[in-house]
Amino acid sequence: MNPDSLVVENLGKVYRKYASELQRCAGWFGVPAKPLAEHWVVRNVSFKVARGEAVGIIGQNGAGKSTLLKMITGTTRPSEGRAATFGQVSALLELGLGFSPELTGRENARHAAGLMGMQGSEIDCLIPRIESFAEVGNYFDQPIRTYSSGMQMRVAFSVATAVRPEVLIVDEAFAVGDAYFVHKCFQRIREFREAGTTLLMVSHDASAIQALCDRAILLDGGRLILDGLPQEVFDYYNALVAEKENSGVRTERKDGLVVTESGSGEATFEQLAVLDAQGQPVQYVEVGRPISIHARVRISGEVPRLVFGYMIRDRLGQPVYGTNTHHTGQALEGLSAGDVVDFHVRFPVNLGTGSYSVSVALSSTETHLVKNYQWKDLALIFTVANVDHPTFVGLVHIPSQIEIVHTAALRWAGR
Amino acid sequence: MSELVKAAWRYRGFVRSSIVNEFKSRLSRSKFGAAWIVLHPLAQALIFATILSSVLAARLQGIENKYGYAAYLMAGFLCWNLFVEIVQRCLTVFIDQASLLKKMHFPRITLPLVVIGSALVSSVALLVVIMAIFPILGLYPSIAWIWLPVLLLLTVAFAAGLGLLLGTLNVFVRDIGQVMVVVLQFWFWVTPIVYPVSIIPEHFKTTLAFNPMAPLVGAYHDVMIFGRPPSNNLWITVAATLVLLSASLVVFRRASPELVDAL
Numbered sequence: 279m280n281p282d283s284l285v286v287e288n289l290g291k292v293y294r295k296y297a298s299e300l301q302r303c304a305g306w307f308g309v310p311a312k313p314l315a316e317h318w319v320v321r322n323v324s325f326k327v328a329r330g331e332a333v334g335i336i337g338q339n340g341a342g343k344s345t346l347l348k349m350i351t352g353t354t355r356p357s358e359g360r361a362a363t364f365g366q367v368s369a370l371l372e373l374g375l376g377f378s379p380e381l382t383g384r385e386n387a388r389h390a391a392g393l394m395g396m397q398g399s400e401i402d403c404l405i406p407r408i409e410s411f412a413e414v415g416n417y418f419d420q421p422i423r424t425y426s427s428g429m430q431m432r433v434a435f436s437v438a439t440a441v442r443p444e445v446l447i448v449d450e451a452f453a454v455g456d457a458y459f460v461h462k463c464f465q466r467i468r469e470f471r472e473a474g475t476t477l478l479m480v481s482h483d484a485s486a487i488q489a490l491c492d493r494a495i496l497l498d499g500g501r502l503i504l505d506g507l508p509q510e511v512f513d514y515y516n517a518l519v520a521e522k523e524n525s526g527v528r529t530e531r532k533d534g535l536v537v538t539e540s541g542s543g544e545a546t547f548e549q550l551a552v553l554d555a556q557g558q559p560v561q562y563v564e565v566g567r568p569i570s571i572h573a574r575v576r577i578s579g580e581v582p583r584l585v586f587g588y589m590i591r592d593r594l595g596q597p598v599y600g601t602n603t604h605h606t607g608q609a610l611e612g613l614s615a616g617d618v619v620d621f622h623v624r625f626p627v628n629l630g631t632g633s634y635s636v637s638v639a640l641s642s643t644e645t646h647l648v649k650n651y652q653w654k655d656l657a658l659i660f661t662v663a664n665v666d667h668p669t670f671v672g673l674v675h676i677p678s679q680i681e682i683v684h685t686a687a688l689r690w691a692g693r
Numbered sequence: 694m695s696e697l698v699k700a701a702w703r704y705r706g707f708v709r710s711s712i713v714n715e716f717k718s719r720l721s722r723s724k725f726g727a728a729w730i731v732l733h734p735l736a737q738a739l740i741f742a743t744i745l746s747s748v749l750a751a752r753l754q755g756i757e758n759k760y761g762y763a764a765y766l767m768a769g770f771l772c773w774n775l776f777v778e779i780v781q782r783c784l785t786v787f788i789d790q791a792s793l794l795k796k797m798h799f800p801r802i803t804l805p806l807v808v809i810g811s812a813l814v815s816s817v818a819l820l821v822v823i824m825a826i827f828p829i830l831g832l833y834p835s836i837a838w839i840w841l842p843v844l845l846l847l848t849v850a851f852a853a854g855l856g857l858l859l860g861t862l863n864v865f866v867r868d869i870g871q872v873m874v875v876v877l878q879f880w881f882w883v884t885p886i887v888y889p890v891s892i893i894p895e896h897f898k899t900t901l902a903f904n905p906m907a908p909l910v911g912a913y914h915d916v917m918i919f920g921r922p923p924s925n926n927l928w929i930t931v932a933a934t935l936v937l938l939s940a941s942l943v944v945f946r947r948a949s950p951e952l953v954d955a956l
Contacts, residue, residue, distance in 0.1 A: 293954060299865045306947030348953075352798040355950040371796040380718035389714055392707035393799055401706075421721075 283445050283476040284327040284350065288359035291320045291345050319345045320500045324359075332477035334487035334508055336515050337497035343480045346497065347371060347449055350478065365444025365476075368394070372449070373434035379423035383414060383433045386422055390437045404440045411462075412436040432459055439463075442470050448479045464490070488512070513562050544579035545613070545640045545651035552636070552660045563627050564665045565675050570624040571658065573638055577617040581651070584610040586621050587639045593632055598673060604643060628675040633661045697942070700800035707799070711807040712814060730815045731822045734774050738766040741887050753889050756918060760830035767823050768917040769886035771816060772910050775845065776852045777877055778812040783856025784873055787864050791956040801949065805857050809849055816845060823917075835920035844912055844923070851905060851930060854937030861941070861948050864955050884910055902926075905933035 294313035296302045301311035320342040327333050337343050348354040350361045351369040376393050377386045387408050391401045409418050412432040414425070422430060439446075446467065467490065471477055481487050487494055487508050494511035496504040498518060504511050551572045554560045563569050571588060589600030603609050603621075610619065636658040642649035667675070701708070720726045742763040753761055786804045787794065794801065820841065824834060863869040884906045885893070893901070901907045909930045912923035 302865060302951070303862065303944075303948070306944070306951075348795070353795055354953050367798075369796075369798065372792070375793050375796055378714060378718045380721045381714055385714060385717070389707075389710050392704070392710050393793075393797060395704065395799065396706075398706045 281328055282326045283329045283331075283364050284478065285362045286323060286325050286346075286350065286359070287361075289320060289323045289346070289349060289356050289361055290318060290358040291342075291349060291354065292357040293317045293319060318500055320349070320497075321358075323497070323500075323502045325495060325502065325505055327476055327478065330471075330474045330476055331493065332471060332479070332491040334491035334494040334511075335478065335480045335497060336482070336487065336494055336511060338518075341497040342500040343497055344371075344449065345500075347447055347478070347480060351447055363445050366441075367445045367447065368438065368441070368443035369447040370435070370438050370449065371447070373438060374430050375434075377422055377430065377434065380421055382421055383412070383418040383425070384409070387412075387433055387437045390434070391440065394438075396441075408433070408436045408440050411440075411466075413459075428459070435459075435463055439466055439470070442473055442475055444474075445476045445478065446470055448477070448481075450481050542649070542651055544581050545575050545577050545584055547573055547638060547640070547652060547654060547657070548576045548618075549574040550636075550638065550654075550657050552658050560660065562661050562663055564663055565631070565667050566626055566628065566677070568624060568626050569660075570622050571636060571638075573621045573623075575619045575621065575640060577613045577619070578615050580615070581613040581617075581642075582611065583642045583649075584613055584619070584651070585641050585643060586619075587641070588623060589637045590629075591635050591637065592673060593634070598629065598634065600637075602639070602641075627662055628677075629662045630671065630673045630675060631662050631664045632673075633659065635659050697800075697802050697946075701802050701806060704800050704803045708803050708806050708810060711803075712810040715807070715811050716814070727818075731819045734770045734819050735767070735822070737774075738763060738770050741766050745887060749888055749892070754891055758831050760832070761918065764827060764830060764832050765889070765914060765918055766887060767826070768913045769910050771819055771823065771917075772844070772848055772913045773881065773884070773886050773906075774819070775812055775816040775848050776906065776909075777881075778815070779809055779849065779852035780856040780859070780873070780877065782808040782812070783853065783860040784863050784870050786860055787952065788867075788870075788956065794953050794956060801952065802945075805853060805860065808856070809853055812852075813845070813849060820845075827917075832918075834917075837916045837920045837922055840912070840916045840922060844909070844916065847927075847930060847934060848909060850938060851909065851934040854934055854939075854941045856941075858937060858941035858944055861945050861952070864952055865948070880904075880906065885914075886910055902929065905930040 293316070294302070295315040295317070296311060296313050301309075301313075305311050323342075323346065325333075335343050335346065345354065347369070348371070349356045350363065351367065351371065353371075376390055378389075381389070384405065387405060388401050391404060391408075396404070412418065412429075412435075414429045414432055417425060417429060418433075422433075425433075448467070464486075467477065471490070477490065479487065479491060491508050494504075494506065494508040495502060496511045496515055496518075503518075504514050549572070551559045552561075552563070553570045553572055554563070555568050560569065573586065573588075575584075575586070577584075585602050585604040587600065587602030587604075590598045592598055613619070635656045637653070637655045638657045639653040640651040641653075642651075664670070667677075716727070716730075720729060723729060725732065746762045749762060753765060756765075758764070783805050786808055787801070790804055827834065859869050859873060883900075884904060885901075890898075890901070890907075890911065908924065908926035908928075912927050912930075915921050915923050
């Protein structure tokens with residue numbers, strides 16, 4: 279038996295644009311035609327997935343994830359290289375395909391199972407299993423058009439996973455539906471995993487990939503950038519996203535749309551970083567851990583008074599916390615060219631999970647309106663993850679203790 | 694080639710259930726249900742018979758029955774409707790099922806097979822009804838009717854060859870679908886379906902040799918109306934069918950790798 283259930287070798291997909299579609303058609307019969315433009319969506323991607331392994335594929339929109347999955351599934355043919363799967367493959371790229379609204383859930387389930395290549399007798403055996411897993415009750419014999427979208431997903435997922443495949447390919451398909459059924463879906467995928475199914479999963483959801491996958495692959499611009507442990511790959515991915523976000527802001531500034539970068543420049547930030555307790559730069563920080571924001575400022579002119587301010591914003595740009603050295607009574611006075619000032623802002627990360635940005639400013643007073651040396655939005659970006667605290671929601675972490683007093687009801691003996 | 698057949702055979706259950714489901718969803722909330730399958734073509738024949746019989750019925754030679762023209766129309770429509778339904782639906786079958794083709798891996802040849810199957814079911818139903826109507830009109834099926842299964846299969850094969858060829862190309866050049874709407878209209882009128890061959894002026898008759906539908910419709914008339922075996926002209930249709938079928942299979946197989954990309 280082959281130790282790998284999926285081998286991808288130098289896989290590539292190109293979309294070609296021709297001056298006329300007739301040239302494309304001529305190309306099928308060996309008539310060479312030069313395409314106007316070539317667009318490689320995926321190129322030089324190679325990896326192997328061992329039997330029973332679970333691999334997550336991450337990447338930004340347009341990184342080539344879907345194309346890669348389509349080539350592995352077989353709906354799209356690779357332009358170069360090969361993708362070989364060993365054993366029965368089941369792909370959940372989209373649920374509810376081929377459902378027709380006038381037919382009942384049962385008829386649609388039979389039809390979808392046929393689409394997956396099952397024979398009549400096989401389907402007969404599976405229908406009870408599908409019905410009980412979907413839990414849509416009497417609706418199973420009602421037309422699909424009377425279903426809510428959640429119920430439709432239930433039937434679709436039940437059919438798609440009625441038989442345990444050797445290789446399961448999942449594309450965030452089941453991220454919808456009610457929480458109960460999402461749990462059930464994950465449970466079924468976990469059962470498949472335990473029984474030896476190889477899993478390939480595309481998701482933006484870090485927690486889903488970390489919970490289910492042994493390994494992760496990062497795609498960017500159609501190329502494989504990193505192949506490693508999910509945590510490592512996600513760190514790198516976040517850095518990549520942060521970098522892109524920053525560069526996005528920079529171009530905006532050039533157009534003069536965002537005036538906040540303004541500053542006279544007598545004092546400028548030379549270095550900015552988020553550091554952990556050991557003084558190492560980090561992108562990913564855990565709830566409750568101490569971190570510090572470090573800013574090194576170089577003075578290049580007369581600065582009679584210098585106030586350093588910072589503000590932490592959530593991913594929507596709402597201020598979470600901010601203050602400055604004027605309010606804390608630490609304003610510096612009488613600086614001159616050549617001076618270097620280091621600011622260390624130390625605090626515990628009592629923030630909810632998610633992505634945060636830091637804006638920093640240098641001015642002469644508590645507001646930057648009087649004399650503004652430099653102001654930077656989105657100067658730093660870090661992501662907060664909850665690793666060892668009980669799960670919580672919201673923007674802030676407020677550690678608490680829940681006291682429970684349980685008074686048992688009086689029970690008669692023998693009952 | 695054998696892969697294509699094998700894949701289609703493996704998915705025969707899917708093809709069958711697709712055909713059944715198609716009729717179910719098309720007919721599910723209508724009162725007359727299955728009757729609609731035959732009511733449309735019969736109504737079509739009735740309309741033409743009502744409007745044109747006084748003009749054309751007299752020109753129909755070799756048949757004495759006063760309902761002869763109506764029967765002539767029914768035989769013609771039996772052939773033409775089967776042909777046109779397959780061609781029209783094959784033209785857009787890949788485009789209509791784009792999302793399925795993009796997301797699911799299954800033999801693509803099953804899609805035209807479903808189209809053929811459901812068109813064939815409609816036509817056989819129509820034939821059954823025609824066989825019931827003809828005796829009422831005073832026309833009795835003759836021994837020549839045993840040709841009908843052959844003719845139906847030939848119609849299916851010709852239509853499938855043309856439909857699959859154009860349907861595949863239509864994915865890449867969408868104008869084909871638009872052009873074919875007009876072409877099929879024109880084709881209907883240049884084929885002797887509502888009029889007898891005898892009214893065609895002599896100098897146009899040679900052009901009929903380039904229309905493979907003319908001998909085919911003619912064969913339906915020969916068999917069903919005149920009770921005689923099809924004329925030798927039918928070889929034109931057989932030859933055209935073989936050419937189209939092989940061309941369409943070659944094009945379909947060559948285009949297959951890029952088919953999904955263009956959807």
